[in-house]
Amino acid sequence: MTVNDPRITVGVDGSAGSTAAVTWAAKLASRRRLQLKIVHGLQVAGLYYGGGMTGIGAATLFEAVQKDGERAIADARTLAASIDKDLVIVTDLPNDPPVPTLIDESRHARMLVVGRTGTGGFTGMLVGGTAATVAAHAHCPVAVIRGRHDSAIVPETGPVAVGIDGSPNSEQAIAVAFEEASLRGVPLVAVHAWNDIVYEDTRGTARILTQPGTLEEGEDRLLTERLAGWPEKYPDVEIGRVLVRDRPRRALLEISEEAQLVVVGSRGRGGFTGMLLGSTSQALVQHAQCPVLVVRPERKA
Structure with missing residues (x-):
């Protein structure tokens, strides 16, 4: 920023x-x-x-x-x-x-x-x-x-939440989220949601992964890696972790009911090329229960 x-x-x-x-x-x-x-x-x-x-x-x-x-x-x-x-x-x-x-x-x-x-x-x-x-x-x-339940009551208490998916844009969202949490003196909740269905080609052919336990370990490792180094940079920020097998939009919409701010990248690792605003960001912009901060990729000079 x-x-x-x-x-x-x-x-x-x-x-x-x-x-x-x-x-x-x-x-x-x-x-x-x-x-x-x-x-x-x-x-x-x-x-x-x-x-x-x-x-x-x-x-x-x-x-x-x-x-x-x-x-x-x-x-x-x-x-x-x-x-x-x-x-x-x-x-x-x-x-x-x-x-x-x-x-x-x-x-x-x-x-x-x-x-x-x-x-x-x-x-x-x-x-x-x-x-x-x-x-x-x-x-x-x-x-x-956005306010609670489409009202003008904008929450000023609760943690800052950030959606993490491992994409470069997500890395930028993490940086902004830590800054906002530190500025407000509130905890940061790092949310990483995943599911056991992956799409293998442009036709949308799907398969279900058969080793959910192994996959969850990998997703937990991804979240740990993405948060590495940030506690040292922001020692004043208490960090909570949410790792859930679910669609990211649903997980973040649920946590928006308790947060004062949700930070997301404009596009995640599952976004389609040319889509400037991902489906998760769009859902939050339209339905979140608190303010949503959408972080755009940095423009190259």
């Missing part, structure tokens, strides 16, 4: 999900002593092209949309300042669609934060896959702020 600009960026739209995202992002920026950038995309292209409006009507509607955006920005700024009066806050209100805006903002952020739902400038922040799209293409980790 090394980026030129030391900032946390949050996308806002005035919805309840957006309010939760601003609160979470402001607390994180305050804790890290980073700048907070609040962004709202106006999404005004349709007012002029294909929207059936021209002249005074389009101008009037644009003015209303802009005022809504300004109000969302102002409310978010007031909320963030109430959390930390010394927080450095900047804002932006571009006349651009939300997804390209957020992806571009991710080039200059330590972390990008979005709510689980949206209205106005960020309509359909989950419906239609906007959050998943941002998480799949961003240049920094993306936090999707």
